[in-house]
Structures are given as C-alpha cells and as structure tokens.
Amino acid sequence: MRALVGFGAPSGCRGASIMSFMTSGAPAAAAMNTSVLWSTHGWRRAARPQASPPAKPTSMWERFTATGKRSGSSAAAPTALIAAHPDDEILGLGGQLAGIPDLTLIHLTDGAPLDMSDARRAGFATRGAYARARALELDRALRAAQIIPARRRAVGMTDQEAVEHLPQLLALMEEELRGAAAVITHPYEGGHPDHDACAFIVQCACERLRAAGRAAPVRLEFASYHARDGAQATGIFWPAAGCAERTIPLDPAQLARKRAAVAEFATQKEVIMAFPLDPERVRRAPRYDFTRPPPPGDVLYDRFGWRMNGELWRERARAMLERVRR
Numbered sequence: 001m002r003a004l005v006g007f008g009a010p011s012g013c014r015g016a017s018i019m020s021f022m023t024s025g026a027p028a029a030a031a032m033n034t035s036v037l038w039s040t041h042g043w044r045r046a047a048r049p050q051a052s053p054p055a056k057p058t059s060m061w062e063r064f065t066a067t068g069k070r071s072g073s074s075a076a077a078p079t080a081l082i083a084a085h086p087d088d089e090i091l092g093l094g095g096q097l098a099g100i101p102d103l104t105l106i107h108l109t110d111g112a113p114l115d116m117s118d119a120r121r122a123g124f125a126t127r128g129a130y131a132r133a134r135a136l137e138l139d140r141a142l143r144a145a146q147i148i149p150a151r152r153r154a155v156g157m158t159d160q161e162a163v164e165h166l167p168q169l170l171a172l173m174e175e176e177l178r179g180a181a182a183v184i185t186h187p188y189e190g191g192h193p194d195h196d197a198c199a200f201i202v203q204c205a206c207e208r209l210r211a212a213g214r215a216a217p218v219r220l221e222f223a224s225y226h227a228r229d230g231a232q233a234t235g236i237f238w239p240a241a242g243c244a245e246r247t248i249p250l251d252p253a254q255l256a257r258k259r260a261a262v263a264e265f266a267t268q269k270e271v272i273m274a275f276p277l278d279p280e281r282v283r284r285a286p287r288y289d290f291t292r293p294p295p296p297g298d299v300l301y302d303r304f305g306w307r308m309n310g311e312l313w314r315e316r317a318r319a320m321l322e323r324v325r326r
C-alpha cells in the first residue's frame, strides 16, 4: 500500500466544524423543508439571482452545507460547483445536482485542448468547433438531468492549461465564492491538471477570504479519477485522513436522469464509459499541500505525454503560493 503524501498541512476535515453526518455510512435523514436556511456569517445574498425556484434539497446536501446554525429565513444556501470540464459535474454528481437550490455552476475550461488529437478523434477540424460542441453537450446534459442552475459561468480556459492562469482564476473565484455557503470541486489527486487546478484555486480562495476577515464557504469535493495500482480509478476518492466520505446511492429517477445526461456527451463517449454512474461520493475537502505530489503519489497525466506534467504543475502552484503570500 502506498504511503499518503501531500498532506503536510493539517487536514481541513478535523476540528469543531465536523458535523454529525460524517458518521460513515449513516442513513440519510428525511428530506427537510426547503425553507430551512443553513446560515453562515456574512453571506452576500443580495447579488444572487433567483432564476430558478429552489428545488427540494436532498438531506445529504443540507447536511454537507450545514454549519451548525439554522435560521428561519426562506433563502436557500448558495452553493458553487467549480468543475474543470463540461461533463465533470454530471459524472461526479449528475444524480443529485437537480436537488441543490441556488446553485452556481462554473466551468474553468472549455474542454478542448490545444493539442488537436481529442478533437480530431471526435470528428472536429478546429479546437473552436470541438469546444462549441462540448458546450452544447453540456447544455443538453443539464436539461436531461433536470439541473437548472441559478447561474452559470464558463470561464473558457483552454483544456489542460488552467494552471497557467492561476492569478486570473484565483481572482475570479475569490469573487465568485464571496457569499457562497458551500463550494464543491475536484480533489487534488493528480488525475488531470485542470482538476488539480480547481482544488488549488478553491482552497486558496477560501483561505484568502478568511484571511481578509470574510466568511468562506464549506469546501466539499466530488469523486473524480486518479492513478491507483497502475490503472485509472474512477468515481472514487483516494482516501484522505480524517475526511470521511459520504456515499450516496441514487434512486431510480436520479439514475435515469443521470444516464440520459451522460448519453448527451457524445464526444466523450469512450472516456466516460469507465465511470460508474452510481453511487455518487462527496466529502469535506482536506487541506492540501500543493507543493508536494498529489496524495496518490502518482500523477496519472504524467503517462500521457502532455506538455503539462506533475512537476511543472507543482512549479506553477509554488510560484502562485509565493505570490499570494507576498
């Protein structure tokens, strides 16, 4: 068994904010009324559009966004999901996102790498055409999954290159996360450089918000993929000490919606066949040390011959950490 690495800092999962739901495998409580507000200090709720009526939240979600305090207000808890690519949100949480009220859905990249091999394989002659096709697939998949975010933002970075734009992305996400009660993103597992960039940006943004005396959202993660035992592990987490995960089986309706959504990602068909649809997994995010290799100790994308590799990624992360500490 490999040693856990990359956890030089104390886990973000321990401490007073750990909630009772972290009892692994505990059955979900009955769904609660949508009028329940899980409050955090200093929300900036006024700027949040109310494009969609709050859906019925799952009990899982309420528990994960809980901070231990409730209010009688009718507002929902603003939640941001920050995904690297169009399809990550469905593969990770496609069965449950319809149940999250006041959801802001953010994609950092357009899912089209500069290297044209993925695009050509999918039948596209230009990077732009491939990116547009992926954006349309996402629209259709969200509809199929009945996910109606209150707000969407496509930042539009080139696939595999998010880490090259850390200063810009950090500033954008720091702004986005002001007022959010919870933020959900990828774990730092060396599966994809853009997934790792999401984890970096979210942790860094939350710490900067706290350092500035503002409230920071609860950091959550959905399972993505990583290298394990010489292969690619999909839909599960690499274990993080002290961060119990919650495994959520989908009911037949959720599963049917997710299956319909996944079917819309025609350009990703071969890749997403490897992903289990059910169950979905969520956990509180650990506090990562991004100057060290990701916790599996193995960087999956180092095997792909991409321009970005684990060593170069950590160089960018170190430079960004130095910059924000100045």
Ligand SMILES: [Zn+2]
Residues within 6 Å of the ligand: 084, 085, 088, 192, 195
């Ligand atoms: Zn992805």
